[in-house]
Amino acid sequence: MVTRELAEATLPDVEILTDRLLSAIFTDNPEWTDYGGVPRDDLREGCRHYLTRVLELLSGRVAGPDAADEVVGAIARLRAAQGVPLEVMLRTFRLGGRIVWEALLERAEKTGVAPDDVLDAGTATWTVIDELSSALSTSYRDSEQQRVRDDEQRRTALMEDLLAGRAGDVGFAARVSRELELPVTGGYLVVVADVRPDGTPALASPRTVLAAVGFRSVWHTKADSRVGVVALEQHDAGEVIDRLRPLARGRSAVSPAVFGLAEVGTAYALALIALGTAAVTATELVSLVDRYPEALLVRSPDLAQQLVARRLGGILDRPERERDVLLQTLAVWLEEDRSAANAAVRLHCHRNTVLNRLQRVTTLVGRPLHGRADYVELSLALSALDLPTRSY
Numbered sequence: 001m002v003t004r005e006l007a008e009a010t011l012p013d014v015e016i017l018t019d020r021l022l023s024a025i026f027t028d029n030p031e032w033t034d035y036g037g038v039p040r041d042d043l044r045e046g047c048r049h050y051l052t053r054v055l056e057l058l059s060g061r062v063a064g065p066d067a068a069d070e071v072v073g074a075i076a077r078l079r080a081a082q083g084v085p086l087e088v089m090l091r092t093f094r095l096g097g098r099i100v101w102e103a104l105l106e107r108a109e110k111t112g113v114a115p116d117d118v119l120d121a122g123t124a125t126w127t128v129i130d131e132l133s134s135a136l137s138t139s140y141r142d143s144e145q146q147r148v149r150d151d152e153q154r155r156t157a158l159m160e161d162l163l164a165g166r167a168g169d170v171g172f173a174a175r176v177s178r179e180l181e182l183p184v185t186g187g188y189l190v191v192v193a194d195v196r197p198d199g200t201p202a203l204a205s206p207r208t209v210l211a212a213v214g215f216r217s218v219w220h221t222k223a224d225s226r227v228g229v230v231a232l233e234q235h236d237a238g239e240v241i242d243r244l245r246p247l248a249r250g251r252s253a254v255s256p257a258v259f260g261l262a263e264v265g266t267a268y269a270l271a272l273i274a275l276g277t278a279a280v281t282a283t284e285l286v287s288l289v290d291r292y293p294e295a296l297l298v299r300s301p302d303l304a305q306q307l308v309a310r311r312l313g314g315i316l317d318r319p320e321r322e323r324d325v326l327l328q329t330l331a332v333w334l335e336e337d338r339s340a341a342n343a344a345v346r347l348h349c350h351r352n353t354v355l356n357r358l359q360r361v362t363t364l365v366g367r368p369l370h371g372r373a374d375y376v377e378l379s380l381a382l383s384a385l386d387l388p389t390r391s392y
């Protein structure tokens with residue numbers, strides 16, 4: 001009862017107590033001078049609200065406090081947004097508690113309150129301060145978690161727009177550069193890796209590995225893939241590929257180098273095409289630079305199907321064993337620069353056997369195996385057979 005009366009009588013002096021707390025803050029808590037984002041009037045207003053809340057609770061004007069105290073929650077959200085650490089705010093709350101306790105002592109002395117009653121008021125005061133401090137900590141933690149969620153959502157939206165090609169807009173490119181810490185100009189690679197059924201990406205810790213050797217990169221997880229935007233700056237694209245290849249735990253691909261954030265959207269589209277040239281079950285990092293023929297076929301699946309039917313249809317119609325032997329012989333012969341002798345070594349057979357098989361291929365495809373156009377078409381048709389999306 002005495003505590004309530006003392007607090008009620010002290011409430012009209014809250015402006016005086018606010019001045020005392022401001023003075024104490026900069027004397028006993030000098031770190032406040034480092035937080036220029038908190039205007040002096042704003043700080044004063046927060047102190048006044050806090051001291052008023054303490055006295056209202058002690059006087060019984062309001063019930064509580066609890067972990068969702070609205071006054072403390074508002075202070076916590078504002079100070080967290082302004083960058084004031086929780087530790088500093090907790091010390092400020094303790095200073096405010098001391099100011100209130102001293103004011104209650106002054107009031108008790110003037111009104112002749114018994115010593116035992118003053119002790120009860122002290123216990124009540126510090127109980128309220130502790131509970132408000134606990135509410136402050138809870139609100140700070142909630143604010144921090146929400147900030148992390150908001151930051152992640154903002155970064156996700158930026159990455160989605162960057163990959164969609166929006167960085168041709170100068171203002172957007174500047175925002176990406178600022179928030180994702182990427183240069184507007186300079187070389188870039190885009191890396192795409194499958195996300196495996198267990199939820200892990202097909203590249204193991206690429207950001208950490210690249211950062212260790214000086215590459216800046218930003219990674220973004222989509223529904224079925226993980227996408228990385230790698231800034232080359234003064235480095236060579238080959239260095240990135242060499243670092244990433246050993247990390248492959250599934251299918252992944254890398255685009256050719258492009259210049260500037262404005263071309264990242266194009267690089268992403270090219271990386272997806274490169275990924276489409278690798279078997280779904282592959283454990284490798286493929287580079288579009290090494291797979292342009294396959295990429296052309298992936299981009300034109302209908303034409304690829306017609307090419308296979310036109311150039312290899314007769315072979316594909318043969319029984320499985322004969323078909324596989326003829327296709328293997330044809331592929332090795334082309335890889336060995338059309339040398340039957342070299343192909344024979346690789347196939348572990350006689351040169352005449354290779355020639356006989358090639359004659360059989362000639363019969364089945366209905367045209368001689370010579371001339372630039374024939375070599376190109378046959379090579380592309382064989383490549384099309386190895387593509388993961390083929391339906392023939």
